[in-house]
Amino acid sequence: MTNEKQIKEWLDLGTITQDQAQKMLIDVNQKNMEDRSNKFIVAISTIGAILLGIGAILFVSSNWRVLPDLVKIEILLSSTFGAYYLGYRFKYGKKNLPKVGVSLFFLGALLFGASIFLIAQIYNINANSRSLVLIWLIGVLPFVYAFKSEPIAALSSLLFLIWIGLFIFRNGIYEHTFFYLPIIYLSSGMLLFSIGGLHYLKAGLNKIARIYRIIGLKISMLSLFLLTFKFFSSPFYDSYYQGLRDNLPSQIVVGILIFSILSIVALLFNLLFNPSQSATNSYENGVALGMLGFTLIFFFFPGKSDIYTIIYSLLFFGLILFLIFIGYQRSDIKVVNIGIFWAAVFIFAKYFDFFWDLLDRSIFFIVGGLILVLGGIAMEKKRRQIKESLVKVNV
Amino acid sequence: MNKKKIFIIIGIFWVAIIGGFIAFKEFTLQTGNQVLLKVRPVDPRDLFRGDYVVLRYDISSIDTDGYYQASDFKEGDKVYVLLDVDNDKVATFANIDRNKPDGGAFIKGTVKEVFGSQLNIEYGIESYFVPEGKGGQIQSNVRKIYAKVAINNFGGAVIKSLVMDGKDVELK
Numbered sequence: 001m002t003n004e005k006q007i008k009e010w011l012d013l014g015t016i017t018q019d020q021a022q023k024m025l026i027d028v029n030q031k032n033m034e035d036r037s038n039k040f041i042v043a044i045s046t047i048g049a050i051l052l053g054i055g056a057i058l059f060v061s062s063n064w065r066v067l068p069d070l071v072k073i074e075i076l077l078s079s080t081f082g083a084y085y086l087g088y089r090f091k092y093g094k095k096n097l098p099k100v101g102v103s104l105f106f107l108g109a110l111l112f113g114a115s116i117f118l119i120a121q122i123y124n125i126n127a128n129s130r131s132l133v134l135i136w137l138i139g140v141l142p143f144v145y146a147f148k149s150e151p152i153a154a155l156s157s158l159l160f161l162i163w164i165g166l167f168i169f170r171n172g173i174y175e176h177t178f179f180y181l182p183i184i185y186l187s188s189g190m191l192l193f194s195i196g197g198l199h200y201l202k203a204g205l206n207k208i209a210r211i212y213r214i215i216g217l218k219i220s221m222l223s224l225f226l227l228t229f230k231f232f233s234s235p236f237y238d239s240y241y242q243g244l245r246d247n248l249p250s251q252i253v254v255g256i257l258i259f260s261i262l263s264i265v266a267l268l269f270n271l272l273f274n275p276s277q278s279a280t281n282s283y284e285n286g287v288a289l290g291m292l293g294f295t296l297i298f299f300f301f302p303g304k305s306d307i308y309t310i311i312y313s314l315l316f317f318g319l320i321l322f323l324i325f326i327g328y329q330r331s332d333i334k335v336v337n338i339g340i341f342w343a344a345v346f347i348f349a350k351y352f353d354f355f356w357d358l359l360d361r362s363i364f365f366i367v368g369g370l371i372l373v374l375g376g377i378a379m380e381k382k383r384r385q386i387k388e389s390l391v392k393v394n395v
Numbered sequence: 396m397n398k399k400k401i402f403i404i405i406g407i408f409w410v411a412i413i414g415g416f417i418a419f420k421e422f423t424l425q426t427g428n429q430v431l432l433k434v435r436p437v438d439p440r441d442l443f444r445g446d447y448v449v450l451r452y453d454i455s456s457i458d459t460d461g462y463y464q465a466s467d468f469k470e471g472d473k474v475y476v477l478l479d480v481d482n483d484k485v486a487t488f489a490n491i492d493r494n495k496p497d498g499g500a501f502i503k504g505t506v507k508e509v510f511g512s513q514l515n516i517e518y519g520i521e522s523y524f525v526p527e528g529k530g531g532q533i534q535s536n537v538r539k540i541y542a543k544v545a546i547n548n549f550g551g552a553v554i555k556s557l558v559m560d561g562k563d564v565e566l567k
Binding site for chain 2: 125147
């Protein structure tokens with residue numbers, strides 16, 4: 001996109017005249033103002049939709065008995081279908097408020113979930129039922145593809161991850177199943193990431209693909225970060241935990257296997273058939289496959305030493321550098337930001353992990369503070385440099 | 396397909412999901428046999444639906460000794476629990492079977508855990524939702540409370556209400 005700095009450069013080089021520069025500046029400023037205004041409208045109306053949706057869920061949650069059940073259902077269903085209808089009118093009917101229309105669709109999707117929970121509450125369906133989240137997900141998924149709704153794509157990713165948690169841990173999270181939380185969410189995150197990649201095969205689904213991939217990436221990074229700690233990656237030092245591992249519920253083993261196999265198939269498909277066939281596509285899918293393969297080795301052959309903790313720490317650090325590299329290659333500041341965010345968290349966490357017992361407390365905090373301040377300055381500078389170079393690449 | 400048709404199809408899809416959900420539960424409530432089950436409650440909270448009382452029944456934990464070998468069952472198995480129903484409609488355990496009985500009162504459940512000869516069974520009627528902060532009223536009267544449950548011809552069950560001293564418990 002053209003900016004004021006470039007217009008000035010072109011003017012200095014004599015590529016454009018003073019008049020042309022003036023007109024271009026006015027156009028650029030108007031475009032910038034319009035973009036800002038659009039973003040503001042989207043932000044405000046999405047926040048409004050989220051607040052209304054949360055309000056509706058809290059309304060259900062309070063189980064207010066003053067209103068009869070039938071009246072509560074009527075209120076919620078008319079709000080759900082009202083939001084849905086108005087969203088359609090604004091975006092596709094009159095087309096006068098398309099941004100608000102998108103937010104109303106999102107509100108409709110949230111209220112649909114609240115309606116499901118209200119009915120489930122009235123009929124006393126068992127608490128924490130995974131089926132309810134699945135029904136909500138099935139109900140909103142057509143939106144993602146029919147109306148290419150990005151907020152609903154994000155909502156469906158979230159519901160997918162909640163459903164997986166409720167499904168795998170349906171008998172509760174106990175100490176011997178808690179260790180597997182990061183592995184399950186790593187394979188689920190990879191599955192979301194790889195499914196997102198498949199969306200690139202169909203024209204027009206690029207934005208949906210990106211939402212799935214970014215959310216998949218974020219949940220995978222969080223899971224990998226947890227695996228850099230001994231608690232999650234070396235719990236079997238102790239024969240007590242080894243004994244618990246032998247009685248692992250079958251749904252955890254089957255769940256991890258199914259998610260991993262599906263992810264591997266989807267990643268291979270992306271590797272071979274992604275329309276871009278770029279080097280970054282090969283790197284991304286290759287690294288994801290490697291990470292998944294290594295995690296399967298860890299799951300089936302857990303070590304009794306802390307070797308996996310060391311390998312996961314190295315892998316995680318390597319992945320951070322890889323994300324920054326890929327973000328730069330793809331001119332994608334969001335991916336760079338994810339890399340830098342995790343670099344900061346990783347350094348901070350590992351500093352505590354390694355030095356808490358070794359240093360005197362005052363020195364610990366002074367050194368820690370210095371690392372944070374200097375590290376913050378260095379990271380901010382680096383991030384700005386990358387961002388500026390991405391702007392140049394985009395031009 | 397144009398946007399208007401998609402809009403209508405998704406609307407119908409939503410009505411079908413919500414309507415089907417209600418119809419499925421109403422079928423049991425309207426056509427099911429009504430029985431009373433003795434309960435033993437505690438009270439936690441659901442993320443989306445607020446306070447509820449966890450209901451454990453006398454038939455939630457069954458000793459299979461004399462009926463089946465406990466090792467015949469594993470977690471996730473579907474089972475049918477036959478019930479003896481007295482004149483006051485109070486139902487108690489009579490027998491357990493893997494196959495759907497041809498007649499009599501029975502309820503369908505899923506094996507959650509196996510401990511020796513004991514089976515822990517879930518029937519889908521283990522949560523009773525209450526207004527915020529009202530779970531204590533049920534807790535304090537736990538010994539007198541029964542769940543009034545409707546059971547359809549397939550063994551599916553829905554809680555109608557909680558009953559104490561012959562009357563439905565009103566929580567406001």
